[in-house]
Structure formats: C-alpha cells, structure tokens
Amino acid sequence: MPQVIEIDSAEDPRLADYVSLREATLRRLLETERGIFIAEGAKVIRRAVAAGYPPRSFLLARRWLADLEDVLAGLEAPVYVVSEELAERVTGFHVHRGALASLQRSERFTVGEVLAGRRVVVLEDLVDHTNVGAVVRNAAGLGWDGLLISAHCADPLYRRSIKVSMGTVFALPWARLSPGLDLVDTLHEAGFTVAALALDKRAVDLDEAGRRVRGRRLAIVLGTEGAGLSPRVLEAADLLVTIPMAGGVDSLNVAAASAVACYALGR
Numbered sequence: 001m002p003q004v005i006e007i008d009s010a011e012d013p014r015l016a017d018y019v020s021l022r023e024a025t026l027r028r029l030l031e032t033e034r035g036i037f038i039a040e041g042a043k044v045i046r047r048a049v050a051a052g053y054p055p056r057s058f059l060l061a062r063r064w065l066a067d068l069e070d071v072l073a074g075l076e077a078p079v080y081v082v083s084e085e086l087a088e089r090v091t092g093f094h095v096h097r098g099a100l101a102s103l104q105r106s107e108r109f110t111v112g113e114v115l116a117g118r119r120v121v122v123l124e125d126l127v128d129h130t131n132v133g134a135v136v137r138n139a140a141g142l143g144w145d146g147l148l149i150s151a152h153c154a155d156p157l158y159r160r161s162i163k164v165s166m167g168t169v170f171a172l173p174w175a176r177l178s179p180g181l182d183l184v185d186t187l188h189e190a191g192f193t194v195a196a197l198a199l200d201k202r203a204v205d206l207d208e209a210g211r212r213v214r215g216r217r218l219a220i221v222l223g224t225e226g227a228g229l230s231p232r233v234l235e236a237a238d239l240l241v242t243i244p245m246a247g248g249v250d251s252l253n254v255a256a257a258s259a260v261a262c263y264a265l266g267r
Contacts, residue, residue, distance in 0.1 A: 017102035037157040047167035061098035115190040117145025133164030134255035140168035147174035184236035196237035203242035
C-alpha cells in the first residue's frame with residue numbers, strides 16, 4: 001500500500017513537483033530537468049497509470065483517497081494529502097478536481113512506430129497547449145492512428161494539454177520529430193500522401209480532397225496559430241486543402257479545423 005502523508009505547509013520540499021503549475025515557462029524547465037509531467041483529475045490520473053507511466057507521487061484532497069483507492073493499491077509512490085486551500089497555494093490555481101499526480105516521462109513511441117499507421121495527424125510548431133490537447137482528443141476520437149509533432153511544437157504532456165485531451169494523449173501513439181528533420185520528406189519516405197490544410201488559392205475543398213486521397217495512406221498537416229504552415233510544407237505537400245467557410249469568416253481555430261478534417265478525410 002502507498003504511504004499516505006498529511007502535509008500542512010506549502011513550503012514542504014516534498015511538494016516541489018507541484019509548485020507554480022500555472023507558470024508555463026517555469027514548468028517546462030522543471031519538468032524537463034526532472035523528467036516528469038503532471039496529471040490532473042481522477043480520470044486522467046487513472047489513464048496515465050494504466051498507460052504505464054510510473055508515478056512519483058500524488059497530491060490529493062482527502063475526499064479523493066477512497067475514489068482512487070484501486071489505483072493507489074500496490075503503488076509505492078507517496079500520497080500527499082493536503083487541504084484544497086493548501087493545494088491552491090502550492091500550485092497557483094484552484095485545483096477544483098482535487099487530485100494531481102507527478103509521473104515519470106517516457107518516450108513510448110518512435111517516429112517510425114507512429115508512421116506504421118495508415119492515417120496520421122501532423123502538427124507544425126503549434127504553440128498553444130490547449131490546441132495541442134484538443135487536436136490529440138480529436139485525432140483519437142475520430143479514429144486516426146497517430147500524431148507527429150514538430151521539434152518546436154508545444155508539449156502534449158504539459159498539464160493543460162493532458163487535461164484538454166481528457167487523457168487520450170496516453171492512448172494515441174505520438175512522437176516528436178527531431179530538429180532539422182524534413183517533415184514532408186519523412187512522410188513521403190514512409191509512403192504517405194501529404195495533405196496540408198491552408199488558406200491558399202491552390203487549395204481544394206474537403207470533398208475534392210477526399211476523392212483524391214481515398215484508399216491512400218494519409219497524413220494531414222496543420223500549421224501554427226496565426227502564421228500557418230511553413231513555405232516548405234506548402235511547396236512539398238501533395239495537395240493543399242481548405243475548409244469552405246461562410247459568413248465572412250476566413251478559417252477555423254486549428255483545433256476545430258483538425259476535427260473537421262479528421263472526420264471528412266478519415267472516412
């Protein structure tokens with residue numbers, strides 16, 4: 001059984017993994033140095049542990065001990081029990097779900113393993129963790145086989161990404177491309193047709209794109225918020241695809257666009 005420890009001081013060094021969770025820049029440094037990530041909420045914690053990520057510790061309000069008893073059973077990671085007020089002081093936000101866990105990071109899939117699928121989503125330099133988490137959830141929920149992210153893309157294992165993905169980031173195979181690796185060449189070498197979503201006069205609509213890619217191994221590529229895809233991707237993709245819009249709106253948010261494209265081109 002895990003060791004349950006009551007803590008009543010926000011300065012307790014045993015809580016170091018949970019300090020300032022809202023400070024994204026600080027957290028990236030700390031989590032990279034320690035090789036950890038933070039899971040928030042009982043459902044997400046369950047999925048992370050079930051996926052095989054080793055827990056370092058848990059930070060729980062007392063009311064969550066019984067609910068997570070089956071998850072904690074057999075684990076050696078300490079369980080720190082704190083008041084919700086203390087949790088807020090440590091983390092920097094109201095932990096309304098009352099449960100956090102610190103887990104060890106691991107690279108569960110290689111780029112090659114992700115590219116063994118038939119349908120993959122590729123993200124080029126997205127910077128918003130919420131968008132990354134939403135894309136992960138869309139790809140998983142709509143039956144795509146995996147996700148590739150560029151070297152400078154936001155972290156799918158950042159707390160906000162995990163939370164928005166509803167823990168599907170632990171189930172969907174994903175991998176990060178190495179710096180300097182050409183995204184489109186990598187996809188072509190693996191036998192994929194590359195469809196890049198872009199506002200471009202050369203782009204075809206989803207219906208036409210669906211006809212062109214039917215039966216092929218397909219990678220859809222989405223670009224960073226604002227600037228969109230790089231010139232290299234736009235030049236080298238097999239086809240450019242656009243989502244027809246109305247009402248004077250030129251485009252959807254990248255996460256919403258990923259859901260539409262995954263549905264329309266994944267059938």
